[in-house]
Amino acid sequence: MEAPPIDKVPADSSVTLAHIMSEHDTNLYGTVHGGAVMRLVDDAAAAAAGRHAGCPAVTVSVDAMSFLAPVRAGDLLSVRARVEWAGRTSMAVGVDVTAERWNSSGPTAQVATARLTFVAIDADGAPRVVPGLCPETPEERRRFEEVAAKRLRR
Ligand SMILES: CC(C)(COP(=O)(O)OP(=O)(O)OC[C@H]1O[C@@H](n2cnc3c(N)ncnc32)[C@H](O)[C@@H]1OP(=O)(O)O)[C@@H](O)C(=O)NCCC(=O)NCCS
Incomplete structure (x- = not known):
């Protein structure tokens, strides 16, 4: 029998992607889709x-997605994702998106925030058991409890 996976902390898996938005990403209003x-x-x-x-x-689901400020071509987006809660095979992931404005020395702005649910899958596409999550900081514990309470209500 396969041994259960070892628990992890959010910092073990957090990711930040950086991307410069281009004019190909914009809509008719000149802001990014x-x-x-x-x-x-x-x-x-x-x-x-x-x-x-x-x-x-x-x-498996986009649980929340808020757009807080417009993004424009040339803005440098930083997209920071961290696992906030882990169940048996599913994980809640929180994402914050900030923009460094092109052609502006203004402050970095938070432009979007989101929470999504993922399920780990094996080679056959079936759900697979994931490591537990041990939140370390007060903010990580707050987010963990928030997702756990929502899952209980679901
Ligand atoms: C992910 C998938 C394999 C899960 O299959 P399933 O038969 O629903 O699996 P289960 O019912 O056993 O649920 C597995 C886990 O997902 C969770 N889950 C399923 N649907 C969910 C939803 N809509 N929201 C939140 N969690 C969900 C379950 O609570 C369970 O969590 P747990 O193991 O931590 O307790 C299947 O739904 C799938 O292949 N979906 C398509 C995913 C995909 O292609 N995504 C890309 C979009 S293009």
């Missing part, structure tokens, strides 16, 4: 979930 940002969010979250699980993980 929400879908282009969502793609980056899903990519970063999948990388964090896969790191935690130690195997591929697929998106």
